[in-house]
Amino acid sequence: MGLRGRIVVLMLLAVLPISVLGQDEVGRAAWLIQFIAVLALVLIALALERWALRPVRALLRGTESLAAGDLSARTGLAYTGGEIGRLARAFDEMATARQRSEERIARFNQSLQRRVENRTQALTVAMETAQREHAADAFASLRLTTLD
Numbered sequence: 001m002g003l004r005g006r007i008v009v010l011m012l013l014a015v016l017p018i019s020v021l022g023q024d025e026v027g028r029a030a031w032l033i034q035f036i037a038v039l040a041l042v043l044i045a046l047a048l049e050r051w052a053l054r055p056v057r058a059l060l061r062g063t064e065s066l067a068a069g070d071l072s073a074r075t076g077l078a079y080t081g082g083e084i085g086r087l088a089r090a091f092d093e094m095a096t097a098r099q100r101s102e103e104r105i106a107r108f109n110q111s112l113q114r115r116v117e118n119r120t121q122a123l124t125v126a127m128e129t130a131q132r133e134h135a136a137d138a139f140a141s142l143r144l145t146t147l148d
Helices: 003-014 018-022 025-068 083-147
Strands: none
Touching: 025 083
């Protein structure tokens, strides 16, 4: 029996009066009504946890992961027709779009980096060529000056 099962049993035992065996029919009926009411509350609480709180927690985990930079974060929830299912689908679609956008930006940055590197290399070659030509011209000029 899991933790939830133990909690349910403990809650049910909490409403069981020790003297229920010695009570008359009215007392037993009152105890039975209390028992059914507590059982109904426990079942409602478990249903609420399963169908409302779990999906909300999954959405919260997904948003926290995405906010922390995990672009692969998804809710993992089924896309049901209800509001939470629609919200889960919208979140997952948004996360997918953001991931694709970040991937496009990364590819563009890589392309831009390659272009900058190629242009820098071309400028370096042009500068070295210009420096050699300038040095050659300066040497020729110096040579002409010393010959005169």
